[in-house]
Amino acid sequence: MLAILLGAIVIGLSLGILGSGGSILTVPLLTYVIGRPPKVAIAESLLIVGCIAATGALRLHREGLIDWSKVGWFGLPSMAGTYLGAMTSQYVSGTTQLAVFAVVMLLASVFMLRPYKPNTITGISVFKLSVVAICVGSIAGFVGVGGGFLIVPALLATAGVSMRQAIGTSLAIIVMQSLVGFSKYSWLFLQSGELPYDWLLIAVIAVVGAVGSVFGVRLAAALPQHQLKRGFGALLLVMGLSIFFSAIGGI
Numbered sequence: 001m002l003a004i005l006l007g008a009i010v011i012g013l014s015l016g017i018l019g020s021g022g023s024i025l026t027v028p029l030l031t032y033v034i035g036r037p038p039k040v041a042i043a044e045s046l047l048i049v050g051c052i053a054a055t056g057a058l059r060l061h062r063e064g065l066i067d068w069s070k071v072g073w074f075g076l077p078s079m080a081g082t083y084l085g086a087m088t089s090q091y092v093s094g095t096t097q098l099a100v101f102a103v104v105m106l107l108a109s110v111f112m113l114r115p116y117k118p119n120t121i122t123g124i125s126v127f128k129l130s131v132v133a134i135c136v137g138s139i140a141g142f143v144g145v146g147g148g149f150l151i152v153p154a155l156l157a158t159a160g161v162s163m164r165q166a167i168g169t170s171l172a173i174i175v176m177q178s179l180v181g182f183s184k185y186s187w188l189f190l191q192s193g194e195l196p197y198d199w200l201l202i203a204v205i206a207v208v209g210a211v212g213s214v215f216g217v218r219l220a221a222a223l224p225q226h227q228l229k230r231g232f233g234a235l236l237l238v239m240g241l242s243i244f245f246s247a248i249g250g251i
């Protein structure tokens with residue numbers, strides 16, 4: 001239980017401080033620490049991270065750090081992508097999803113380890129933003145990640161927002177993606193006759209993670225973002241390699 005609580009706190013802190021990283025940590029926690037089946041863990045992760053992200057998004061909204069126009073332009077196409085990704089998941093094994101998840105985790109480490117450059121964009125391409133959103137949503141639906149590690153740099157690169165605005169906007173978009181992805185997975189499970197969720201487990205991780213995200217939002221303004229990103233990126237690199245080789249061995 002201690003490992004679960006500590007994991008939930010770290011997940012919440014990650015979402016609150018960086019606007020990303022929640023699902024990247026939630027899926028391994030559910031799969032390798034708790035022992036949930038991969039497909040169930042992916043679905044449960046979407047609900048957990050959606051709840052935690054909603055808590056952080058609410059606080060940042062009060063501070064005026066969510067660009068709701070970008071939430072609409074990015075969030076709606078990403079929801080469509082999430083639906084498609086979740087639908088596609090029924091055609092592959094849970095082990096294959098974990099292998100893809102590991103690749104996504106390694107990709108996330110690259111984003112985190114790259115030095116952050118201040119945004120100098122003056123124009124916004126809605127088409128480019130929508131295409132990126134659909135791709136990010138598809139990944140989110142297929143492997144159960146909120147996609148914050150992709151959303152934040154995508155917003156910085158295409159939407160002309162600050163780092164703090166990107167984090168807040170990312171959290172709002174993650175809520176939208178998670179809702180669609182979890183709903184689609186639930187529908188797929190119902191087709192087989194059951195909903196295999198551990199609701200108590202989901203509630204515990206979501207509540208503890210939400211508390212962590214509140215503290216994460218408070219810490220974000222005071223902590224050095226660049227160093228945090230690099231440290232988190234190194235952690236993802238190690239975890240991604242470990243999960244990848246474990247999943248490949250099981251295919």
